[in-house]
Amino acid sequence: xxxxxxxxxxxxxxxxxxxxxxxxxxxxxxxxxxxxxxxxxxxxxxxxxxxxxxxxxxxxxxxxxxxxxxxxxxxxxxxxxxxxxxxxxxxxxxxxxxxxxxxxxxxxxxxxxxxxxxxxxxxxxxxxxxxxxxxxxxxxxxxxxxxxxxxxxxxxxxxxxxxxxxxxxxxxxxxxxxxxxxxxxxxxxxxxxxxxxxxxxxxxxxxxxxxxxxxxxxxxxxxxxxxxxxxxxxxxxxxxxxxxxxxxxxxxxxxxxxxxxxxxxxxxxxxxxxxxxxxxxxxxxxxxxxxxxxxxxxxxxxxxxxxxxxxxxxxxxxxxxxxxxxxxxxxxxxxxxxxxxxxxxxxxxxxxxxxxxxxxxxxxxxxxxxxxxxxxxxxxxxx
Numbered sequence: 341x342x343x344x345x346x347x348x349x350x351x352x353x354x355x356x357x358x359x360x361x362x363x364x365x366x367x368x369x370x371x372x373x374x375x376x377x378x379x380x381x382x383x384x385x386x387x388x389x390x391x392x393x394x395x396x397x398x399x400x401x402x403x404x405x406x407x408x409x410x411x412x413x414x415x416x417x418x419x420x421x422x423x424x425x426x427x428x429x430x431x432x433x434x435x436x437x438x439x440x441x442x443x444x445x446x447x448x449x450x451x452x453x454x455x456x457x458x459x460x461x462x463x464x465x466x467x468x469x470x471x472x473x474x475x476x477x478x479x480x481x482x483x484x485x486x487x488x489x490x491x492x493x494x495x496x497x498x499x500x501x502x503x504x505x506x507x508x509x510x511x512x513x514x515x516x517x518x519x520x521x522x523x524x525x526x527x528x529x530x531x532x533x534x535x536x537x538x539x540x541x542x543x544x545x546x547x548x549x550x551x552x553x554x555x556x557x558x559x560x561x562x563x564x565x566x567x568x569x570x571x572x573x574x575x576x577x578x579x580x581x582x583x584x585x586x587x588x589x590x591x592x593x594x595x596x597x598x599x600x601x602x603x604x605x606x607x608x609x610x611x612x613x614x615x616x617x618x619x620x621x622x623x624x625x626x627x628x629x630x631x632x633x634x635x636x637x638x639x640x641x642x643x644x645x646x647x648x649x650x651x652x653x654x655x656x657x658x659x660x661x662x663x664x665x666x667x668x669x670x671x672x673x674x675x676x677x678x679x680x681x682x683x684x685x686x687x688x689x690x691x692x693x694x695x696x697x698x699x700x701x702x703x704x705x706x707x708x709x710x711x712x713x714x715x716x717x718x719x720x721x722x723x
Contacts, residue, residue: 341467341468341470341471341474341483341486341487342407342410342471342483342484342487345471345472345475345480345483345555345568345571346365346368346369346552346555347361347362347365347552347553347555347556348475348480348555348567348568348571349419349480350364350365350368350416350419352480353413353414353415353416353419354415354416358556359683361556362552362553362556362679362682362683363679363680363683364416364420365552365553365556365675365679366552366553366675366676366677366678366679366680367420367675367676367679368416368419368420368423369423369548369551369552369675370552370671370672370673370674370675370676371420371423371424371427371672372423372424372426372427372430372671373427373430373668373669373671373672374424374427374668374672375424375425375426375427375428375430376427376428376430376431376664376665376668376671377427377665377668377669377672378665379427379428379429379430379431380431380434380661380662380664380665380668381520381658381661381662381664381665382661383395383399383431383435383661384434384435384438384657384658384659384660384661384662384664385520385657385658385661387435387438387439387657387661388517388518388654388655388656388657388658389517391504392435392438392439392442392504392657393439393498393499393502393504395431395435396432396435396436396439396495396498396502397495397496397498397499398429398495399429399430399431399432399435399495400432400491400492400493400494400495400496400498401429401491401492401495402426402428402429403426403429403430403432403491403495404488404489404490404491404492404494404495405488405492406422406425406426406429407422407426407484407487407488407491408484408485408488409422410422410423410426410484411480411481411482411483411484411485411488412481427668430668431661431664432494433460434660434661434663434664434667435657436456437453437456437640437644437660438656438657438660438661439504440452440453440456441453441644441645441647441648441656441660442653442656442657443505444648447594448594450589450590450591450592450593450594450598450641450642450645451587451590451591451594452590453590453640453641453644453645453648454586454587454588454589454590454591454638454641455587455590456641457582457586457587457590457637457640457641458583458586458587460640462579462583466576466579467575467576468571468572468573468574468575468576468579469569469572469573469576470486470572471483471487471568471572472566472568472569472570472571472572472573473569473572474486475568476566476568476569517654518652518654518655518658520658522655523655523658523659523662524662526651526652526655526659527659527662530650531708531711532599532708532709533646533647533650533651535704535705535708536599536602536643536646536647536705537647537662537663537666538666539606539701539704539705540643540663540666540667540670541666541667541669541670541673542670542697542698542700542701543606543636543639543667543670543698543701544667544668544669544670544671544674545670545673545674545677545694545697546609546613546674546694546695546697546698546701547636547670547674547694548670548671548674548675548678549674549675549677549678549681549690549693549694550616550678550690550691550694551674551675551678552675552678552679553678553679553682553687553690554571554574554575555567555568555571555574556682556687557625557682557687558570558571558574558622558625559571560687561619561620561621561622561625562621562622570622573622573626574622574625574626574629575629577626577627577629577630577633578629578630578632578633578636579633580630580633581629581630581631581632581633581634581635581637582633582634582636582637583633583637584633584634584637585633585634585637585638586637586638586640586641587641588638589601589605589637589638589641589642590638590641590642590645592638593638593641593642593645594645598642598643598645598646598649599646599705599709601638601642602639602642602643602646602705603702603705603706603709605635605636605637605638605639605642606639606698606699606701606702606705607699607702608634608635608636609632609635609636609639609698610695610696610698610699610702611635611695612628612631612632612635613628613632613691613694613695613698614691614692614695615628615691616628616629616691617687617688617689617690617691617692618688643663644660644663647659647660647663677690677693678690678694681693
């Protein structure tokens with residue numbers, strides 16, 4: 341709900357130059373993920389030891405309170421500090437992935453995590469549209485307050501409506517705890533797993549480089565009329581493609597192999613990102629955003645399903661926490677990179693660099709898989 345107009349909200353906090361707004365859009369967007377980068381493995385480890393349900397409740401309530409306060413900010417610094425605080429509690433979706441992953445049979449993990457991703461993407465699809473309408477009708481502050489209500493409700497729903505099965509109930513006869521040293525050794529020794537996790541960073545850099553300045557790009561293409569709404573449409577188009585395909589990609593990957601599908605998706609995303617630099621109207625951009633959503637829609641569930649397969653159940657929260665940290669590092673670098681490129685070289689440069697990073701990730705994963713050919717067929721021995 342807030343992503344389409346974060347940069348527009350900054351414009352209302354003072355009389356700033358375009359370059360200042362673009363740079364601070366990237367900084368305030370990215371700082372959330374700096375805090376999340378630090379906190380995610382900690383929350384994951386706590387979840388492995390004491391249950392994931394309490395972490396989900398804390399995350400929902402913490403997010404709700406920090407976003408509520410954003411509706412009362414009067415300076416860029418206040419917004420910056422609240423986005424930093426928000427990052428401490430960010431990770432509801434990644435903890436949900438760990439929660440569901442540990443209670444799902446390996447051979448259908450991609451499909452089930454695809455369903456979770458569908459729920460997440462439905463929010464991504466509805467959020468920018470709803471946020472754009474509320475922002476245009478009632479103002480930006482009202483949108484922050486609306487978001488905080490939904491986040492608090494999420495925490496409460498988990499508290500009263502979710503039962504967490506104990507580890508021994510879901511997968512008997514397994515080790516029930518690992519030290520952080522053992523977890524890190526497991527990741528480093530499994531080379532393909534390590535590369536999949538590292539590529540997560542580059543995927544997020546590519547995906548988030550355009551996020552903080554997308555509304556400004558829409559304004560350049562479309563003009564100022566109903567800008568928040570049209571920015572919301574551009575954001576939601578990717579969500580629509582994601583919604584259409586995330587569960588299907590997970591199901592296909594369960595059958596033919598997670599690494600294979602990840603390589604295909606990365607090549608597809610690189611191809612559809614590139615033409616964004618040459619669009620001449622808002623609807624061309626919307627179509628490309630939809631195709632990006634189709635291509636990138638399976639990356640998260642397929643990646644998490646692969647980790648589910650490669651990590652013992654008692655360390656999955658911490659492994660996914662490290663993966664989330666790596667993703668959040670990408671989320672931090674991406675907006676800063678996008679803001680810098682747009683500020684100094686124009687919007688087109690963001691699309692060129694993003695496409696190149698996705699292509700590089702696809703080639704790197706393909707090369708790593710060639711060194712370990714069995715990984716391409718990992719599904720055959722996991723069912």
